Amino acid sequence: MSVSVKTFDTAAEAAQVLSNDRAARFMGGGTWIMRAVNEGNQSFSSVLLARDPVLRQVQVQGDRVVIGAGVTMAQILGHGELAFLHRAAKSVGGPAIRNMATVGGNLFAWHPYGDLATALLALDATVTLASGNQQQALADLLRDREREPRPVVLSVTLTRPQQGAFRFRKVSRVKPKGISLLTIAANLPQASERISGARIAYGSMADTPVRVPAVEQALEGKTLDEAGIAQAVAAATNGIEPPTDAIASSWYRKEVAPVHLKRLLLEAAS
Amino acid sequence: MTKKPVQFKLNGADKAVFVDDGQNLLDVLRRGIGDLSPKYGCGQGTCGACTVLVDGEPHLSCLVLAETMEGRQISTTGGLARDGGLDPLQDAFMDGFAAQCGFCTPGMLMAAKALLDRNPNPSRDDVIEAISGNICRCTGYEPIINAILDAAQRGSGQRTA
Ligand SMILES: Cc1cc2nc3c(=O)[nH]c(=O)nc-3n(C[C@H](O)[C@H](O)[C@H](O)COP(=O)(O)OP(=O)(O)OC[C@H]3O[C@@H](n4cnc5c(N)ncnc54)[C@H](O)[C@@H]3O)c2cc1C
Ligand code: FES
Ligand code: FES
Numbered sequence: 001m002s003v004s005v006k007t008f009d010t011a012a013e014a015a016q017v018l019s020n021d022r023a024a025r026f027m028g029g030g031t032w033i034m035r036a037v038n039e040g041n042q043s044f045s046s047v048l049l050a051r052d053p054v055l056r057q058v059q060v061q062g063d064r065v066v067i068g069a070g071v072t073m074a075q076i077l078g079h080g081e082l083a084f085l086h087r088a089a090k091s092v093g094g095p096a097i098r099n100m101a102t103v104g105g106n107l108f109a110w111h112p113y114g115d116l117a118t119a120l121l122a123l124d125a126t127v128t129l130a131s132g133n134q135q136q137a138l139a140d141l142l143r144d145r146e147r148e149p150r151p152v153v154l155s156v157t158l159t160r161p162q163q164g165a166f167r168f169r170k171v172s173r174v175k176p177k178g179i180s181l182l183t184i185a186a187n188l189p190q191a192s193e194r195i196s197g198a199r200i201a202y203g204s205m206a207d208t209p210v211r212v213p214a215v216e217q218a219l220e221g222k223t224l225d226e227a228g229i230a231q232a233v234a235a236a237t238n239g240i241e242p243p244t245d246a247i248a249s250s251w252y253r254k255e256v257a258p259v260h261l262k263r264l265l266l267e268a269a270s
Numbered sequence: 271m272t273k274k275p276v277q278f279k280l281n282g283a284d285k286a287v288f289v290d291d292g293q294n295l296l297d298v299l300r301r302g303i304g305d306l307s308p309k310y311g312c313g314q315g316t317c318g319a320c321t322v323l324v325d326g327e328p329h330l331s332c333l334v335l336a337e338t339m340e341g342r343q344i345s346t347t348g349g350l351a352r353d354g355g356l357d358p359l360q361d362a363f364m365d366g367f368a369a370q371c372g373f374c375t376p377g378m379l380m381a382a383k384a385l386l387d388r389n390p391n392p393s394r395d396d397v398i399e400a401i402s403g404n405i406c407r408c409t410g411y412e413p414i415i416n417a418i419l420d421a422a423q424r425g426s427g428q429r430t431a
Contacts, residue, residue, distance in 0.1 A: 003292040004272070005337060027335070031315055034333040037292045038313040047292065049338070074327070094403020095381065096321055096328040177402035 003037055004046045011052040011069075011130035015152035019131065024048055026152045028070055028102035031093075032109065052130075054154060055104075058082065063160040069104025069127075069153040073116065076103070084166045088119035088185065091170040094177045104153045107138070108145055111207055112180050112247060117142065118203030119168050121211060122185035125158040142208040162189045169264045170203075171256070173247065180204040181248040182257055184264050188224065195219045195228075200261075205242040205253060214238035215261065229265045236261045278339045280305065281349025289336040296320045296331035299346065307348035307376045311405075318404030321377035322346050328384045330403075347376035350383070358426035359383060359418070366417035370408035377404045382418045386426045394419065 008014040018024050023045040027033045033047060055070030060081045067076070076082050076089040077098065092101055092115050106116040107127070117138070125138040130152040138156070167186045172178030183203030188195050198219040200212045214235040222228035242253035273288040280303065287302050294313075299305045299322070311317035313332045320331040323345040350357040359379055362368070369375040378401055385392055385400035392400070397418045398411075406414060 005274075005291045005335065030335055031330075031333050034294060034335060035314050038294060038332060047335075049335075093315075094318070095384070095400060096318065096330045096403050097315060099324075099327045099329055100333060176399050 002040075002045065005049065006046060007049040007051065009051055011050040011055055011152050011154050014048040014050045015130040018048055018152055019149040021046065022148055026050075026104075026150070028105035029072060029100035030105075031097055031101045032105060048152075050130075050152070052154075057155075060160075065158050065160055066128075067103055067156045067158075069102060069107075069155055071103050073098035073101050073103075076116075084161055085116070085119060087168045088116050088170075091115045091168070091180075091183070103156055107141060107153060107156075111243060112204040112245060114203050114209045115170055115180055115183050118183045118201045118209040119166075119185040120156055120158065121201035121209050122187045122199045123158045123161060123166065124187070124199055125156050127156050128154045130154040139211060142210075145208065161187050165189045167264050167267060169260060169267075171260050179247055182253055182260060183209075184257075184261060186264055188219070188265075190224075193223055194221050195224065196221070202240065202257070204247075205237075205240050205257065207243065210240070212236075212238075212240065219265075224265060226266070229262065232265065233258050233262045274337050276337055276340050278341065279343045281345055282343075287336075291337075293336045294332050295322070295329075295334035295336045295339060295344070298336040299331060299344075305346055305348045307346045308380075309373055309376055311373065311377075316405070317374070318377040318381065318401075319374055321380045321404065323380055323384055326384065326387060328381050328403075345380070345383070347379050350379060357383075357421075358424040359386070359421040362417040362421035362424060362426070363414070366413050366420055368409060368413040368417035374404060374406040374408075378406065378414055382421065383426075385418070386422055390422060390425070392419070392422055 025044045026048045055068045057068045058079055059066040073089040073092045076085050121138055126135050127141050165188050169184050170180050171182045172180055185201045187199040189197050198216045200215045201209055203209045215232045218232035218235045236258035237254045242250045244250045276289050277286045289298050308322050308331050309319035311319035315330045315333045321328050322331045325343050359382055381401050381404050397415050
C-alpha cells in the first residue's frame, strides 16, 4: 500500500496534476483502482480524487442529457429520465458494484468490461474533459485512452434516443451477474419505417468497445424485418477481430455474434 | 506514509480513526477497529464476503478507500443483533441451515439486509439479484435464498437500521 491519495475541490485541478504526473491515476468509484492498490500494483504511485459536484450531476434539458463522470450505475438506475440506459447500467456487476462503479470508470474499464461504455458509444456520446471543458467524441476517447497524458472526464453528453429505438443486450455465461462474452448496443432511429442513422456498438469484441460500421451501413434505409436485416447479419463480424480470453475464444465470439445481433435487431422490430 | 483522521458511525456508534493512504475500509474495520464480522475473501470485489452497508446501501469494503468514509454511516453484521436477540435474518439463516463454513454469511446477511430494508416482500428473483455479487462455495445458494425469503416473512425488513 504505497500509494499517496490527494483530494481536489475541482476535477480541473485533478486534471492539471494528472497531466504532469504519469504515475498518478484519477479515481472514480475505485472498483478497479482499489483492486490494483490491494494487489500492490506498481504502475502508479498516487491516486487523485475530486469533490467536484459536477461529476455527480445528471442534467436533462429536452432531449439533451449530460451525465457526470462520477455518477454511479445505481444512480442511473434510480433516475427516471435515464430509463433507456437502465438495462445497460443493470448489467454491470452486482448491486454493491453498481453502488460504487461510475460512468467515467466504465469508459476506461479493460476488456471484457465496459458494458455501459458500449451503450454510450451506440448513442454517439461525446465526453467533456475537465481541463478546458474540451469536447471529444467517445469513440476518439476510447481509441486514445491509454495515451499519455491521461485526461479526466468531467461528463458525458448524449441525445436521448427516439422512443423504442435503443436496444442493449449483454451475453454472458452466468446469470444474473456475469462477465460479458459479447455486448451489443444498437440505436435504430427510423423515418417512414426505414432505418436512418443506425449506430451499432460491440463490447468485448475488441480491446475497447467499438462501433461496427459494416453493420451500420448494411442497415441504412432498410426495414427491421428478416429480409431487411439479412445483409447486416451477414456483415456482423466484418472488420472485427475479437480477443480470446477465459470467457470465450475469438472463434466462438465470431460464431455467436451474428446470432445475437439478429435477435437484437428482430427484438427491436417487435 | 501519512495518516489521515476519519470519523464515521459504525453500527450507530461514533468512531474516530487514523487511516493510511490507500487503506481500504475492510482493513480499517478489521485491524483498526476490531470488528471482525466483515470477511476478507479476495480483495478484488469478486466474492462479496466483505459487504457492508454505507448509508444503507451495500458496498464492497475491500474496494472502498477508507478516507472517503468521513461522516458516513456504516453497518456490519456485528451490529445486526440487538436487545439481546438476533436479527430475524440471522435466525432464519440458522433455522434454514443457510451457513455451512460461514465465510460468506456476513456478506450475504448485509446484502439481504439492504434488500429487505428497501423491499420487505421481495420475490425469489429479487433475492437472487440482491445476492448476485456474493459467492458461496458451500450451500449451493438454495438454503440462503430460502432463508432470506423466510426472514422477510418474519418481518426482518420492518426493523429499522
Ligand atoms: C466484481 C466486479 C464485477 C464487475 N462487473 C462489471 C460488469 O459486469 N461490466 C462492466 O462494464 N464492468 C464491470 N466491472 C468493472 C468496473 O467495476 C466498472 O467498469 C466500473 O464502471 C469502473 O468504474 P469505477 O468508477 O469503479 O472505476 P475506477 O476504479 O475509479 O477507475 C477505473 C479506471 O478509470 C479511470 N477513471 C475513472 N474515472 C475517470 C474519469 N472521470 N476520467 C478519467 N479517467 C477515469 C481510472 O483512472 C482507472 O484507470 C466489474 C468490476 C468488479 C470488481
Ligand atoms: S474481499 Fe471484498 S469482495 Fe472479496
Ligand atoms: S457457507 Fe461456506 S461459502 Fe457460503
